[in-house]
Amino acid sequence: MGKLLIVGTVAFDAIETPFGKTDKILGGAATYIGLAASQFNVESAIVSIVGDDMPEEYLTLLKDKNIDLSGLEIVKGGKTFYWKGKYHNDLNSRDTLVTELNVLADFNPVVPSGFKDADVVMLGNLHPSVQLSVINQMEKRPKLIVLDTMNFWMDNSLPELVEVIKHIDVITINDEEARQLSGEYSLVKAAAKIEKMGPKYVVIKKGEHGALLFHKKEVFFAPALPLEEVFDPTGAGDTFAGGFSGYLTQTENISFNNMKNAIIQGSNLASFCVEKFGTERIKKLTKEETTKRLHQFKTLSQFDIELQ
């Protein structure tokens, strides 16, 4: 069984969408990544930080998914990172109403000794220096290092971001971020430029428009499943990353062909994530449900044209 090390936030989210709103609920990149990866046969651990205001039931939820939390620091008297956001009517954009870093401001990640030899490291969206610190703690070079990031770090910590992506294998960002990071409008050119910055594989997430995987001259496209309703997009990108890295950890095969499958697995799990608020849908997913929907992905995108 492959080992997957996950780094990212475990947080409180308060979410408002056109369909309703929540009080503080469990959120954070590492939470979604961990829950998604738990769909696969992997040994996983989360490195993160919370305050002691984090309810025991949320931690139990993660532990019950066999996620090792020995790398989760709980700060006595500290407050957990908190994000509050409101989505616009089309759900494609949102306003951040509150960001309280709290204990995250002084986060020094410590990789548990049992995971310093992890096969795959999934660096969730966080300060690039925190991401780099985790890479530096690994005892041997992981077979695969995947990094997710966002425009915030391009705006505020570009030198650190440029440094950490020299050390990774796969970067996952959205289309606008790919354009910002590369200065190229064409995603083909953007991916080529980003590959020169370090990552051998560039995954460009386009939300409801699917995801692209670039590697040298090869390109793969995974559609998003057309849904009747998107209820809450929060965590979809992290869930995608968790499905992607979890599947690659399970299969222990990092060929381009298997990465195609990993992208589909990530898209599949993300399609569930958006159906309910927060982690509601993803935490209760069954193998039967995910397999059924994988068949839908096949029907959606596979064709059988005769070529000479």
Next chain:
Amino acid sequence: MGKLLIVGTVAFDAIETPFGKTDKILGGAATYIGLAASQFNVESAIVSIVGDDMPEEYLTLLKDKNIDLSGLEIVKGGKTFYWKGKYHNDLNSRDTLVTELNVLADFNPVVPSGFKDADVVMLGNLHPSVQLSVINQMEKRPKLIVLDTMNFWMDNSLPELVEVIKHIDVITINDEEARQLSGEYSLVKAAAKIEKMGPKYVVIKKGEHGALLFHKKEVFFAPALPLEEVFDPTGAGDTFAGGFSGYLTQTENISFNNMKNAIIQGSNLASFCVEKFGTERIKKLTKEETTKRLHQFKTLSQFDIELQ
């Protein structure tokens, strides 16, 4: 060999993109549809209208592709429909600078007697009453009637549009138009509502984000090929429609599975169209080029995940 009847404009376009500009060149929905359909083994005819300012070389170009022009009315002393537009930097939106209807204002389409039994009718973007008039002239119900339209007719001739789409099999529109026509934001719901208005198949074009085919509970998605450069999007939607209807006419098979192939064929030809100004690229396409790119479409979207 199947017969394809094409209705639409044959026009002058003047185009400005971030990469350059053209004087009046050959354009129009029927032109692009005809050129795209000529990639297939079909007997095709265009029903349209031009003034005698239309250069002989443009008509020769169409005739040389074995397109029957006996249904193309040439108005003595009349001026051909003229459109001038300027694309914005991202090529996803444009301003119309000039629209001169000219002879198109009094267009009464006449279907040539040899095509009143056409197998497939492709109704390019035009006034819905013109589209309906063509349907009414058919001696027998075509196996397939495909209609392309746009938001302009939804804004200005909605009752006529609602009437004509009662009589068709496939509608092709873009995502915003599908939302406008149905009043539904979700494309899944939009397609379901539009099916209730008449068409059994709904094709939603998303430009660089690909195209969706809906039929009852079935959905198929065709990606757009990620391109290094998009030079000029003019005619891409019409080229798509021409590839779609041309392929279905050639194969004489209107099953959902074959429509998947038709969508891919349309996307394939559209990917060439945008590489140069106007019809430059599409008019010189070789079978070798199109076949090679179909292989790219396969590589782009086909995966081989093992499912229980």
